[in-house]
Amino acid sequence: MGLLITAGDATAQSLLKKPVKLFNGKNLSKWYVFIENRGRNKDVKKVFTVEDGLIHISGEEYGSIVTKKEYENYQLTVEFKWGDKTFAPRANQARDNGVLLHSTGPDGGYHGIWMRSIECQIIEGGTGDFLVVGDGSENYALTAPVAPKQEGRGNVFSPTGSPLTIHKGRIDWFDRDPAWKDVKGFRGAKDIEKPVGEWNTMVCVAEGDQISIFLNGVLVNQAFQVKPAKGRIQIQSEGAEMFVRKVELTPLPKK
Known part of the structure; x- marks a missing residue:
C-alpha cells in the first residue's frame, strides 16, 4: 500500500475552499464544553478559557471542548504548546491531550468523559499516535x-x-522512541514535537475514510477504512496545561 496523501496533495487541495476558523481568538462560540462528572457547559473551574487570544486549557479536570457541528472531508490545523502545570492523576506523568475527530454518540460516551471518536494523540513523546476511542465494536475502527x-x-x-x-x-507514530516512559517531560531521541513552551503545528487531513497526521510539516501517521468517517471535533483536557492559538478547518472536495 502506498501513501494515502502527501503534504503537497493536502496543500493543493486546501486551496480549493475557504478555511473556516473554528477559533476566532475571542471566544469559543463554535464549541461547547463537557466536563467529567459535571456535564455540558458546566465548567465551574474554568478548565477552558480564552486569554490573550489563546485557548487556555488548564488541565485541572478531564473533559473537552466539542464543536457544535459535525464535519467531514477537511484539513484541520491546530497550533498548540504545553504549559507548565500538571494535575493529578497525571501530575508526574507525560503531558497528555488530544484532538478527537469524527466524534459521535452521546457526550461522555467513552468512560463518562469523551465522545467516542478517533484520536490524533498529543502526548509528550507520542504526538501523532492514533487511538480508537470507541466501544470495541466495528463501529469505531x-x-x-x-x-x-x-x-x-x-x-x-x-x-x-x-x-x-x-x-x-x-x-504509534513512525519514530516513537521504543524506550518511551510515561513520565513528565519525556522527550524521545527522534521526537518531532518541539520542547515544552514552544509552538507546534498538527495538521489532520480527514479525506473520506482516510486520516493523515502531519506534525510540524512531517507525515507521522496515516490510517484508512476509518469508522466513523465524520462527526464532531473535540480538544481534550487530560491533566496538563496547554495553549492553542489556531484551530482552522479547510473543507476538501469529496472524492
Whole structure:
C-alpha cells in the first residue's frame, strides 16, 4: 500500500475552499464544553478559557471542548504548546491531550468523559499516535500499515508495512522512541514535537475514510477504512496545561 496523501496533495487541495476558523481568538462560540462528572457547559473551574487570544486549557479536570457541528472531508490545523502545570492523576506523568475527530454518540460516551471518536494523540513523546476511542465494536475502527512487530513495542506506523485493523488501542507514530516512559517531560531521541513552551503545528487531513497526521510539516501517521468517517471535533483536557492559538478547518472536495 502506498501513501494515502502527501503534504503537497493536502496543500493543493486546501486551496480549493475557504478555511473556516473554528477559533476566532475571542471566544469559543463554535464549541461547547463537557466536563467529567459535571456535564455540558458546566465548567465551574474554568478548565477552558480564552486569554490573550489563546485557548487556555488548564488541565485541572478531564473533559473537552466539542464543536457544535459535525464535519467531514477537511484539513484541520491546530497550533498548540504545553504549559507548565500538571494535575493529578497525571501530575508526574507525560503531558497528555488530544484532538478527537469524527466524534459521535452521546457526550461522555467513552468512560463518562469523551465522545467516542478517533484520536490524533498529543502526548509528550507520542504526538501523532492514533487511538480508537470507541466501544470495541466495528463501529469505531481504523486500518494502518504497521512495521513488523518487535518485542516490547506497540504497533508502529510504516508506509511500507502490512495493514492492521484495530477497534481499540493505538497505532504509534513512525519514530516513537521504543524506550518511551510515561513520565513528565519525556522527550524521545527522534521526537518531532518541539520542547515544552514552544509552538507546534498538527495538521489532520480527514479525506473520506482516510486520516493523515502531519506534525510540524512531517507525515507521522496515516490510517484508512476509518469508522466513523465524520462527526464532531473535540480538544481534550487530560491533566496538563496547554495553549492553542489556531484551530482552522479547510473543507476538501469529496472524492
